[in-house]
Amino acid sequence: MFVLTDQRSIADRFFGNLRNPLIQKNRPLFRANLSKVGALLAFEVSKKLHYMDYEIETTLGTAKGYKLSKPPVIITILRAGLPMLDGFMNMFDDADMGFIGEQRVEKDSEEITIKREYAALPDLTNRDVIVIDPMLATGKSMVEAVEHLSNFGSWQSLHISSVIAAPEGVKYLNANLPFAYSLYLGTIDDGLNDDSYIVPGLGDAGDLSFGPKT
Numbered sequence: 480m481f482v483l484t485d486q487r488s489i490a491d492r493f494f495g496n497l498r499n500p501l502i503q504k505n506r507p508l509f510r511a512n513l514s515k516v517g518a519l520l521a522f523e524v525s526k527k528l529h530y531m532d533y534e535i536e537t538t539l540g541t542a543k544g545y546k547l548s549k550p551p552v553i554i555t556i557l558r559a560g561l562p563m564l565d566g567f568m569n570m571f572d573d574a575d576m577g578f579i580g581e582q583r584v585e586k587d588s589e590e591i592t593i594k595r596e597y598a599a600l601p602d603l604t605n606r607d608v609i610v611i612d613p614m615l616a617t618g619k620s621m622v623e624a625v626e627h628l629s630n631f632g633s634w635q636s637l638h639i640s641s642v643i644a645a646p647e648g649v650k651y652l653n654a655n656l657p658f659a660y661s662l663y664l665g666t667i668d669d670g671l672n673d674d675s676y677i678v679p680g681l682g683d684a685g686d687l688s689f690g691p692k693t
């Protein structure tokens with residue numbers, strides 16, 4: 480498991496901005512910070528993909544270059560995944576994309592359940608698949624999404640990335656995903672509150688990015 484904030488870096492500034500309720504009021508800035516952390520996580524995922532070498536003829540000679548053997552497929556969990564996708568797309572600019580809408584159904588004093596509302600997915604056979612969602616809280620949205628993806632072909636490798644994770648979510652993936660995967664997290668917080676929100680977290684990433692929904 481890779482955790483971006485295990486090492487001090489400029490990423491800490493983006494987390495400070497993401498969590499600050501005053502800065503959160505600036506919606507474009509909130510989305511921009513999710514995008515920046517997304518780009519840094521994409522860079523980490525890129526280190527685990529396969530590359531082939533090739534020759535580049537410069538005006539002065541021949542340089543050895545490396546390129547991805549094949550572009551990955553990025554699957555975004557809607558809706559909060561979209562600003563994070565912006566950062567991933569900036570890095571993997573020739574990736575194929577898939578989208579899956581997972582809605583947490585939050586009822587008082589009941590466990591969270593997940594309702595899938597939308598999916599537009601490519602064939603995943605032999606592909607390097609990266610699933611992104613900024614918040615890994617209970618982990619149920621991610622597990623539901625990956626289970627659905629498994630109907631779309633046998634992938635070559637599976638990478639899961641979130642900006643903020645709860646330890647409960649990480650454990651839930653471990654216990655419930657019957658596939659090999661690697662995990663790339665921005666940071667791991669203390670845990671979940673009674674409403675299954677990440678603490679200290681940042682609040683509702685979807686609402687902060689796009690406004691409240693009914």
Ligand SMILES: O=P(O)(O)OC[C@H]1O[C@H](OP(=O)(O)OP(=O)(O)O)[C@H](O)[C@@H]1O
Pocket residue numbers: 556557558559560581582583584591612613614615616617618619620621648675683684685686
């Ligand atoms: O790990 P979990 O407990 O499943 O929670 C994480 C999910 O919650 C949020 O989505 P939400 O259902 O609020 O929808 P939204 O993105 O449309 O706001 C977030 O974007 C994740 O998809």
Ligand SMILES: O=c1cc[nH]c(=O)[nH]1
Pocket residue numbers: 559614616675676677678680681682683684685
């Ligand atoms: O803390 C949380 C949990 C789920 N979804 C969010 O946006 N935030």
